[in-house]
Amino acid sequence: MPSGMEGVAMVSSYYSTSMKVQKYLKEGRGQGIGINYIPWTKTSDYSSLGRATRIKGIKIPRIFHLQSDIQYRAFLLFEYHSSVIDIRETYPLLDVMETINIDDLRFDKYRDKDTNEPFVIITNFLLTLRDEKGKERLIARTVKNTSELKRKITWEKLEIERRYWSEKGIEWKVITEKQLPRILAKNLEWIRETLLEGNEEEFDKDLLSTHLLSELFNNDHLPVRNVLRQFDKTEGLPKGTGLFLFRYLIAKKDIRINLNQLIDLSETVKNLTLMEMEEHVWS
Incomplete structure (x- = not known):
C-alpha cells in the first residue's frame, strides 16, 4: 500500500472497485454491531500490511482485524475501558461522496487510476460508549503514527474523515503513539x-x-x-x-x-x- 494511503481500501485494477464493494456488502462487511459486525478490511485481504494482527475479543467475542501495531495497542485500551461497549474496526465511509463537500479536496488521489472509481475511505475505529447513566453515544477514532502526520496526503485523508464525521454529528479525533505507549x-x-x-x-x-x-x-x-x-x-x-x-x-x-x-x-x-x-x- 502506498505511503500515506493507510485507511483507504484499495483493490487491484483488474478487479473493479465497484465490484469489490458489492462483494464486500454482500458478505456483510462494514455492517452489524457487536459480535455480528464484520470489518470492511480483513488481515487476509492484503499481503503487505506488515504487523497486522487477528485477535479474539473478550468484551466483544469475535475476531478483530487490526492493521498495525499501533491499532493493536489502541484496541487493547478500548477493550479495557469500562465505558466502551462496542468496537467496530475499519469502518467504511460508504456514503462519503453524498455526505461532504469535496469540491476543494484532491479526491482524485482516492480513485482507481484505471476505472476512475473512488476507493473506499475507512476510519480505524467506531466506538460505542455508555456512560454511568446508561446513555450511549458514538465516537470515531483514527490511529496514526506521528511520522505519518508529516505527509500531505495523510492530512488530506484526515480532512475527509473530519468533514464526514462532523456532518454525522459524531466526535472524531486522531490518536497517535504518544497516547498509546x-x-x-x-x-x-x-x-x-x-x-x-x-x-x-x-x-x-x-x-x-x-x-x-x-x-x-x-x-x-x-x-x-x-x-x-x-x-x-x-x-x-x-x-x-x-x-x-x-x-x-x-x-x-x-x-x-x-x-x-x-x-x-x-x-x-x-x-x-x-x-x-x-x-x-x-x-
Whole structure:
C-alpha cells in the first residue's frame, strides 16, 4: 500500500472497485454491531500490511482485524475501558461522496487510476460508549503514527474523515503513539491473559481473588510481591497463583494501578494500587 494511503481500501485494477464493494456488502462487511459486525478490511485481504494482527475479543467475542501495531495497542485500551461497549474496526465511509463537500479536496488521489472509481475511505475505529447513566453515544477514532502526520496526503485523508464525521454529528479525533505507549499495551496484555478462555486455572479464581484482595488491603504496608507469596503458602496454592490472581483483579478493575508505567511488585500495596486510569483518549 502506498505511503500515506493507510485507511483507504484499495483493490487491484483488474478487479473493479465497484465490484469489490458489492462483494464486500454482500458478505456483510462494514455492517452489524457487536459480535455480528464484520470489518470492511480483513488481515487476509492484503499481503503487505506488515504487523497486522487477528485477535479474539473478550468484551466483544469475535475476531478483530487490526492493521498495525499501533491499532493493536489502541484496541487493547478500548477493550479495557469500562465505558466502551462496542468496537467496530475499519469502518467504511460508504456514503462519503453524498455526505461532504469535496469540491476543494484532491479526491482524485482516492480513485482507481484505471476505472476512475473512488476507493473506499475507512476510519480505524467506531466506538460505542455508555456512560454511568446508561446513555450511549458514538465516537470515531483514527490511529496514526506521528511520522505519518508529516505527509500531505495523510492530512488530506484526515480532512475527509473530519468533514464526514462532523456532518454525522459524531466526535472524531486522531490518536497517535504518544497516547498509546508500548508499556501500556504490555501491561494490558499482561492482565488480559487472565480473562482468556483456556487460561482458567484449576481453582475458583473469583473466590480466591476476593480473598487475595482482602489480604492486600489488610497488608498495604508490605511489598505486593511479599503478600502474593505469603498468600500462595497460606492457601496451599501452586507458586505464582497469587500473581495470576493479582493480574486478574487488575483486569476486572477490582484493583486500580497506573498502567502507563512499569508494574513494580516490590512497591508496597499502598504505593502501587488505587491509581485511576487516565481518560485522555476521550478528552
